Amino acid sequence: MKKIYTRPKSLKRTPFHYCPGCGHSITHKIMTELIDEMNLQDKTIGIPPPGCSVFAYNYFDIDMAESAHGRGAAVATGLKRAYPEAIVFTYQGDGDLAAIGTAETIHASNRGENITAIFINNAVYGMTGGQMAPTTLLSQKTTTTPYGRDDKIEGYPIKMSEILALVKGSAYIERVAVNSPANIIKAKKAIRKAFQVQIDCLGFSMVEILSPCPTNWKMSPVESWKWIDEVMVKEFPLGVIKDITGKKDAG
Amino acid sequence: MKGYIEIDQVLCKGCEICTFFCPKGMINSSDKLNPSGYRVAVFNDNSECTGCAICAVVCPEVAIEVYRG
């Protein structure tokens, strides 16, 4: 029999430190699969953030550089402008991209920086221990919204994809989820397209990934994957939010 | 038997995602603990596996290799 599914070449043989059922692991996997399939290993540079995925460089077998919290888009901007031949992606969580780094993200997008943001939205601050994120759902309990997020106090879950779609320099924005075989395949397609948009120099691309965090959601892995379908997508609907390419799928 | 899978017992974290998604119910969690202390998944090799690779697609740990033939 033939081996039809195995570990991607650009994924190092290091066990993930992520919790069981975590969406980071899935995302790393499909990204490294794409880096292999698109033959990008020797020109891709990743900018992981502080947070759970700070150790992403232990897994991606590509050049990577840590950035300060929220500054990924600015670091990627400097890197890409200094070395335009590189394929540069930021890997950012919701606190990173949608709170502390909102300005950097919106302006990099508005300048049409030819970079790709991989935006992990799990509605919670993971590494610091389950505090409220800008994307935490209303009435969702976190360690800093112990009675549930209240819009009168904490405001509303912020929708970065919709915001960035309004910004003229953005080229491609899609929201996906990594909580089922079909969704994972769609997520991979979206990231492929985002990379292709960058290769074609069309401007800023972002894939928002609804990503399970069983530990901080206080659920089993399977429950957390279901919760995305049952609850989270109602606030964050999946699909292409902006696409200037006019093509349904990328090459 | 159309296909089979190999589960890396070191990488597996026993999250049971594969168990949940396997269309044929071929993967079960076991009582076996791996070096990290997780109850690892085991493949029930009774020839119903089609090698569809859904388990591998969803496996967060990239612990599953799929064979088909």
Added chain:
Amino acid sequence: MAKVLMNGNSAIGEAAIRAGCQCYFGYPITPQNELTEYMATHLSRKKGCTFIQAESEISAINMVYGASLAGVRAMTSSSSPGISLKQEGISYLAACELPAVIVNMTRGGPGLGSISAAQSDYFQATRGGGHGDYRTIVLAPSSVQELADLTYKAFDLSDKYRVPLVILGDGMLGQMIEPVEFSYEAPKEPIIRNNALRGAKGRTSRIVKTFTSNPATVEEINWSLFRRYQLIKQEEVVWDTFMVEDAQLIVVAFGIAARIAKGAIKSARIEGMKVGMLRPITLWPFPAEKVREVANRTNYFLVFEMNMGQMIEDVQLALEGAGEVSFYGRTGGVIPTPNEVLRVISRLYYQKGLK
């Protein structure tokens, strides 16, 4: 090349381009805007070069970080409140051993302060400025010509030691126009450092990071930085002296204050007072040894700064009690006159019974 008239801010820009600076990222703040504007005019059109007016000082310094990752010469500039915002990025640059040139055209503080010239960011510049155990090399020019000369030197030094470097000027230096001569030609080929992140082609992948879950590893990083800082202290201390040989009173001053002090000292000499000056050009590493050497000849020091007394602490540390240190300072952006400093010198000379 013949001398041209240029303001200090533009002179830095021209010198930076000639030093091979390929990327400039800035955010407007008075009194350094001429530098940002100079780069917008002259760097942005150069082949392979980048100018971006960033959305904030924080973004600008992080863009510098990104460009430095790619191995090119990059710089940013700002003035005091903006430099405070850049400290996050400077700490990361230091931790990741990434070169960068950061210009601070200091203005009055704290807070929004004034837009006039001040030297109140001495502590911030010479003590690292951000979080963690690190230093930046700090150069303190006192004329437009020296701004240009030290800007060339800045890129070389920063690259050589892989540490971020701060040019600590002030609002007046940035604004004033003086004749300046540029002695370098811009390199024909871009300068790309080794070990840059430019894709793992034909080599193993490379990681630039500082965070680890192992404190001992971070301690090792700190030791490695510390050893480099020790080397810089040994190799790169620069100062200037003026009439110290027979001086009974030594004025210690840097940057624009040193210039003002020099005028006062010339007048004092005419009046028969034996006064000299020691001017640190590298504020970090501080010329402590030179201070001690001068102290072999006289016990009396006057530290003159445009702040409430910051460099005085380095002078006192250097002397370890071996001299008597007085202080005169104006702050908030008030610019003292040479005559004012002359009066302080005269009073001190008389009070200490110097002849």
Added chain:
Amino acid sequence: MLVKTIIAGFGGQGVLSIGLSLTQAAMLEGRYVTYLPSYGAEVRGGTANCTVAISDEEIASPVASTPEFVIAMNQPSLIRFQNQIQSGGVLFLNSSLTQAEISRGDIEVVQVPADNIAEELGNRKSANVVMLGAFIKKSNLVSLDSVVKGLKDTLKEKQKLRAINKEALITGYNLF
């Protein structure tokens, strides 16, 4: 010998540009020279001004707290700077736009109807250059030749403007 001059007027009167011409001329003569503009919010106030320091040795401070010379191109500048001039210093007044009410007896006042002369020459905008001509003659700070050469350097492309300015400069110079 260190000599400091403050040149002040409305924004748009060209006070900064004649300051630069003076600085350029001093540089061409191999002197030490500094030029310091007023900057920031101040520029949008009543006056724009700059300080030019010319010396045979290094210049300690580009700031003039007590300048030897002041050129006041308008009334607010006159009011603001007349008390700063050194005793024995010279105040150059654009008498076309100022009413001299000099309260000091220890300074010399030189009246130059710069705007009127410039108007007669057919270009009122060159009033500043008329004043510069008068200033360099009276102050003897730099030579006419150096200023003409400096103008040539600073106004490379603008030939027509250079001719107008040269005429204005020489007219001002020949007033005294």
